[in-house]
Amino acid sequence: MTKIGINKKYKSKIKEFIKHNKFYYDKNKPLITDSEYDILKKEILELEKKYKFLTDKNSPNNSVGFKPSKSFAKYKHKLPMLSLSNAFNEEDLKNFEKKIFNYLNKIVKINYSVEPKIDGISASLTYKNKILESGVSRGDGRIGELITENLKTIKDIPHKINSNNFPSEIEIRGEVFIKKKDFLKIKDNFANPRNAASGSLRQKNPKDTKKMPLNFIAYTFGYAHDYNGKYQSDFLNDLKKWGFKTNNDNKIFSNIDELIKFHKKFEEKRFDLDYDLDGLVYKVNDLKLQERLGFTSNSPRWAIAHKFSADNAYTKIINIEIQVGRTGALTPVAKVEPVNIGGVVVSNATLHNEDEIKRKDIRIGDVIKIERAGDVIPHVIEVDKAKRDNNSKLYIFPNKCPSCGSNTLKEFNKLTKKYDAVRRCINDGYGCERIAIEKIKHFISKEALNIEGLGKKVIEKFWDLKILEKPQDLFNLNYEKIKKLEGWGEISVKNLEKSIDKSKKVSLYKLIYSLGIRHIGSESAKLIADYTQNIDTLIEILRKKQFDKFLNVDGIGETQINSLNHYFSNKLNFNILVELKKILIIENEKLNKDGSLKNLTFMITGKLNGISRAEAKSLIEKNSGTTLSTVSKNLNYLIVGEKPTKRKIDKAKILGVKIISLHELQKLSN
Numbered sequence: 001m002t003k004i005g006i007n008k009k010y011k012s013k014i015k016e017f018i019k020h021n022k023f024y025y026d027k028n029k030p031l032i033t034d035s036e037y038d039i040l041k042k043e044i045l046e047l048e049k050k051y052k053f054l055t056d057k058n059s060p061n062n063s064v065g066f067k068p069s070k071s072f073a074k075y076k077h078k079l080p081m082l083s084l085s086n087a088f089n090e091e092d093l094k095n096f097e098k099k100i101f102n103y104l105n106k107i108v109k110i111n112y113s114v115e116p117k118i119d120g121i122s123a124s125l126t127y128k129n130k131i132l133e134s135g136v137s138r139g140d141g142r143i144g145e146l147i148t149e150n151l152k153t154i155k156d157i158p159h160k161i162n163s164n165n166f167p168s169e170i171e172i173r174g175e176v177f178i179k180k181k182d183f184l185k186i187k188d189n190f191a192n193p194r195n196a197a198s199g200s201l202r203q204k205n206p207k208d209t210k211k212m213p214l215n216f217i218a219y220t221f222g223y224a225h226d227y228n229g230k231y232q233s234d235f236l237n238d239l240k241k242w243g244f245k246t247n248n249d250n251k252i253f254s255n256i257d258e259l260i261k262f263h264k265k266f267e268e269k270r271f272d273l274d275y276d277l278d279g280l281v282y283k284v285n286d287l288k289l290q291e292r293l294g295f296t297s298n299s300p301r302w303a304i305a306h307k308f309s310a311d312n313a314y315t316k317i318i319n320i321e322i323q324v325g326r327t328g329a330l331t332p333v334a335k336v337e338p339v340n341i342g343g344v345v346v347s348n349a350t351l352h353n354e355d356e357i358k359r360k361d362i363r364i365g366d367v368i369k370i371e372r373a374g375d376v377i378p379h380v381i382e383v384d385k386a387k388r389d390n391n392s393k394l395y396i397f398p399n400k401c402p403s404c405g406s407n408t409l410k411e412f413n414k415l416t417k418k419y420d421a422v423r424r425c426i427n428d429g430y431g432c433e434r435i436a437i438e439k440i441k442h443f444i445s446k447e448a449l450n451i452e453g454l455g456k457k458v459i460e461k462f463w464d465l466k467i468l469e470k471p472q473d474l475f476n477l478n479y480e481k482i483k484k485l486e487g488w489g490e491i492s493v494k495n496l497e498k499s500i501d502k503s504k505k506v507s508l509y510k511l512i513y514s515l516g517i518r519h520i521g522s523e524s525a526k527l528i529a530d531y532t533q534n535i536d537t538l539i540e541i542l543r544k545k546q547f548d549k550f551l552n553v554d555g556i557g558e559t560q561i562n563s564l565n566h567y568f569s570n571k572l573n574f575n576i577l578v579e580l581k582k583i584l585i586i587e588n589e590k591l592n593k594d595g596s597l598k599n600l601t602f603m604i605t606g607k608l609n610g611i612s613r614a615e616a617k618s619l620i621e622k623n624s625g626t627t628l629s630t631v632s633k634n635l636n637y638l639i640v641g642e643k644p645t646k647r648k649i650d651k652a653k654i655l656g657v658k659i660i661s662l663h664e665l666q667k668l669s670n
């Protein structure tokens with residue numbers, strides 16, 4: 001990007017930032033979620049870090065919050081009320097600590113005061129001679145609003161201190177917030193508990209504030225005369241003695257590993273708490289050290305907020321595209337304005353099928369809430385109909401296949417007496433371009449012919465260049481042409497040739513499975529292969545359309561038979577199998593029914609050393625074992641490789657599933 005382009009991008013983000021600050025701080029009606037706001041802030045800061053020429057007085061580096069409202073007298077904070085920098089992961093925390101060591105020019109042992117970061121609004125209370133003299137909102141961090149009378153209506157805020165060891169003058173800071181259960185009663189008027197707290201606190205008439213169930217938790221001080229506590233944790237204890245409320249979940253930890261462990265535990269617990277929180281605050285516990293570390297222009301060097309990850313975000317639907325799958329299913333996908341969810345930028349969300357769009361009345365231009373949890377494809381949770389444009393139009397699902405123009409159909413399920421939710425292209429074969437491409441992708445995939453060095457993108461490219469139109473073309477590729485393509489060279493072409501050659505030796509069941517026929521997964525393929533024994537018999541049955549023969553096979557039912565009939569009635573599809581037979585070395589890998597792993601179930605997590613997952617699976621199956629795809633009480637062994645999914649191991653431990661290595665599996669298989 002050019003310098004002008006970068007600057008333009010930066011300024012537009014700053015403009016966004018100003019807009020959202022206004023809605024958030026001044027109007028108490030945020031347009032975006034907190035995590036979206038944090039991301040915007042992070043994007044601006046990252047741009048500034050990368051391109052030193054970018055500056056703006058409204059950058060989050062120079063500004064905190066929003067300028068005070070005109071309804072209140074202005075009040076200049078003696079010490080600015082700054083914000084905290086954010087950490088989202090271990091690396092950010094390590095960087096935070098590294099910066100401290102760099103600043104001090106030595107490595108020191110740090111204890112941290114850990115405090116829940118309540119999602120309310122901060123307020124500052126100045127006490128002189130034990131009397132509350134003034135109460136101020138944060139405002140823009142330097143100038144706040146004088147709201148003493150409003151703050152005085154909050155029962156948790158003492159007007160007068162009775163303890164003896166109270167400093168002669170101190171500015172105590174803390175969070176004003178509304179508990180979740182109280183928010184439920186007033187939720188119609190505010191976007192969230194924090195906005196409710198902010199709105200209630202900044203009422204013109206303190207009597208209106210008094211009506212609201214506001215709470216106050218104290219956590220730090222701006223300045224203090226005659227205070228001689230040594231640690232933040234001492235200060236938190238003193239606050240309690242002086243009559244302030246502090247958080248019951250405050251803790252002390254002494255290294256980053258402990259912080260991360262606690263964060264993880266607390267992230268799960270947070271939904272059970274009575275207040276909203278968006279992370280934990282870690283503060284250097286030693287107050288002397290805090291003083292040495294001081295502040296950057298907008299945050300302390302001695303503290304950081306470790307945010308919880310959000311799993312949803314609001315965004316806008318730019319378009320709805322229809323994808324055609326391998327078996328002709330039309331899947332609508334929402335193309336959305338890119339949004340960062342828990343560190344991953346999402347620009348597509350599945351809309352599942354035609355019925356889902358109808359049920360939720362999803363339209364192009366709609367603002368939607370999308371969720372991305374675990375490995376699940378991002379999906380729409382709800383449509384924000386209040387933000388819908390007046391001109392928005394109902395989305396009409398296409399009744400022709402967007403790829404080949406054939407009619408589409410919703411099947412009628414005789415059993416449930418309902419139409420299927422999914423609409424399909426009636427052309428389940430190579431006559432439809434998209435279906436053909438998806439079928440070839442399936443043909444080369446790990447569980448099918450497993451051709452290494454051929455990915456989905458390469459298939460798309462070869463298709464576009466007309467190098468590849470049917471599966472059998474793979475075995476007659478024009479390698480000279482491929483060599484000249486961008487990204488290909490002598491070696492990669494040689495490797496491709498080798499792996500294609502290797503894949504020519506294939507078991508009958510893998511071949512049946514690799515055709516990608518609807519309802520013929522690897523289990524059905526195995527049963528058909530076992531029944532027909534060899535490719536010639538199979539082809540004969542198909543040629544003569546003796547599909548009923550399969551009725552004799554236990555495990556093959558009407559659904560599979562209808563699907564086989566439908567698929568092979570298409571001449572193109574049938575010819576592909578005949579052609580493949582001429583090229584491939586097809587063997588019937590007789591399944592061993594009484595192998596050493598008989599009646600045992602396995603699941604793999606993590607990367608296995610030296611063998612692919614598909615190979616491990618086939619080792620299990622060759623020895624009569626079964627593989628499962630979820631950890632359940634039916635699982636006997638969990639095979640753990642490198643970088644396994646911790647959740648799966650934890651669950652296996654709880655259920656008493658045996659945890660073994662690849663080596664142990666190989667031993668069991670002998």
Ligand code: IVH
Pocket residue numbers: 081082083084085115116117118119120121122175219220281299300303305
């Ligand atoms: S200490 C110099 N401690 O987080 C900043 N802040 O992003 C020192 N907050 O404005 C703030 N819980 O509204 C601190 N235990 C806690 C907190 C906390 C919530 C909020 C506060 C502050 C914001 C900073």
